[in-house]
Amino acid sequence: MILQFVAGMSLLVLVHELGHFLAAKAFGIRVRKFYLFFDAWGLRLFRFHFKGTEYGIGWLPLGGYVKMAGMLSNHEDEESHEGTFAHRRYHNKPVWQRIIVMLSGIFMNVLLAVVVFTGLTLRYGKGYVATLGQEYRIEPGKLGKLAGLEAGDQLVAVDDEPLVDEEELTSSRLIRGKTVLSVIRSKGRERVHLHIAVPPQVMQTIADEGMTDFFSVNADYKADSVLTNLNLYGTKEFKHTGIFTINGDSIHSYEEFQVRLQENKKRELYVTVIHDGKTMRLRAHRDKDGHIGFSLNSKKPAYRPGPVSVAGSIATGTTRTLTSISDNVKGFGQMLSGEVKMKEALNGPVKIATMFGEHLEWKRFWSLIALLSIGIGFINVLPIPSLDGGQIFLVAIEGIRGSPFKPETLQRIQVTGFLILMVIVALVFYNDIRSLV
Known part of the structure; x- marks a missing residue:
């Protein structure tokens, strides 16, 4: 689970920062650093230089960054020779170019989601329900x-x-x-x-x-064997066994079986089975997650899978991305209106990590990557000075007023934005700890 989380978030950070990097290079802005994770206090795990840019991996896994010449102010940087590259400094570029540079990270997050959703549709197709021979329930x-x-x-x-x-x-x-x-x-x-x-x-x-x-959604199923507490003492498995009730509730489908397990996850579990023509009531062995041991002999799918063309997959990938963006906007609106509590809406790294699960499932992994990529893109649109949206907002104001901010003013704005961001991070971590407790 931890490896999936680290790999997934690293990919998302790299893609986002790559957007800023490519746009900066396209407009001739000098990129001094491109880092995955932060090299706080000058400490790093790895680095190398190539064509005037330092590439590396920091030790603090809280994101990543691209450092451009003249990014923080229009004054001289700490390097004395920086003035010879005045035409390559971020703050000396036109407003529209700087806005594009800041938007490029967000664009790359959206593009990644489209690519992933398109690939998933190509690989797995769609499970259609409207064309089933019998209606689903x-x-x-x-x-x-x-x-x-x-x-x-x-x-x-x-x-x-x-x-x-x-x-x-x-x-x-x-x-x-x-x-x-x-x-x-x-x-x-x-x-x-x-x-x-x-x-x-x-x-x-x-x-x-x-x-x-x-x-x-209901789907027919048949249990091949059931592992009960009796199995733990050497009794052979109950092969070719049908499960008909869980704690007295009738079971007609595999999905209903899962629901009944959830409803009884804190209780002793007894199943009614038919074995060798005899009806038996057995206490099922359950693991720490509330699952019981049994295997499926056959399971009739609830959906009829159908392949999708490349064009159809691209259309589906785009639609799913736009829908996810719309959901983020509506969810944010519900949070601001108080319809949904902030402590319930914000999830942090711990809760996100649990979404990946303890076992690698490629479809789930890439689906989460696409959704998280959209989430990161949406968060960066917010007009908080430490985020891309805040930078875009400041550059837009500079364009309207026709003059840059004073370095002192810009520094105060950046510090304020950083403090706001830290409050949000603290709330997110609090939510994670509260959910664990």
């Missing part, structure tokens, strides 16, 4: 039941937008708040169309706890 978890969903409901639209493929069933469209779900519910021979408004508080809880607690 959902199995609500505890939050789904709280919202008004029932077992066997068919979810057909979110906010009047029809659902077409698997990803849309579990996408962020469902956790934007004030969501209206359109479902078809069968009552005998009658099919009733319902519109269920889900409270924002429930949707925020779903965003924190996961879609399994909201609902899952």
Whole structure:
């Protein structure tokens, strides 16, 4: 999990800073340093020089940076010969060029998300639900039941937008708040169309706890073997066994099985199985994460996978990126309005690391990379002086007033921005520690 987190965040930092680097080079700005992580107090793990730029890896893993000549002020840098490169200094470049340099890191984050989402679509295709031979059904978890969903409901639209493929069933469209779900519910021979408004508080809880607690899509399954506490004492496995109940609740699908496990994760677990024609009630062996040991003999997929063309994959990748950007904007708006609490909306490195999981799954890894890349890009748009958005804001004001800020004023603004950023970082780490406790 730690290796995935470090590798993923390092890639995101490199891509972001590469955007600044390439734009600076394109406009002839002298780049003095390009670092992954910070070389605080001059300490670093590795460095080398190439064509006037120092490349390296710092020891403090809190991001990275590109240092451009004249970036902090329009006065002489500490290097006495810097004045000979006046035309290559950041502050001597036109306003529009400086804005592009600052925007380039954000652009690269968005571009990375498009590329990753496109690649995932090409590699894994789409699981279509609209073309299934038989209609799929959902199995609500505890939050789904709280919202008004029932077992066997068919979810057909979110906010009047029809659902077409698997990803849309579990996408962020469902956790934007004030969501209206359109479902078809069968009552005998009658099919009733319902519109269920889900409270924002429930949707925020779903965003924190996961879609399994909201609902899952039914898929047929058959257990091949069940590991019970009896197995720990040398009893052979119960081969070709069907699980029919968990703590008395009936099980009809693999997804329902997962939901029942979640609902009973703090209780002793008893399963009803049929083995050699006999019905038996057994106490299941469960690991520290609440999972029980069993293997699947066969599992009918809930979705019919379908390949997607290169053009279609690019369109899907672009759409998913734009949707994620829109979700970030709406989520930020909900946080500012108080609809969602800041302590619930901000996640730090510890919580992000847990999202990668203890085992490497490439689809999950790259999906997280794309989403985090969009998140980093969005954060950098914010007009905080220490971030790209703050730099863009200051440069824009300079362009409007027609003169640069005084070095003393610029320094005060930078320090203030840094303090604001540290407060946000402290809050994020507090949230992480609180969630662990």
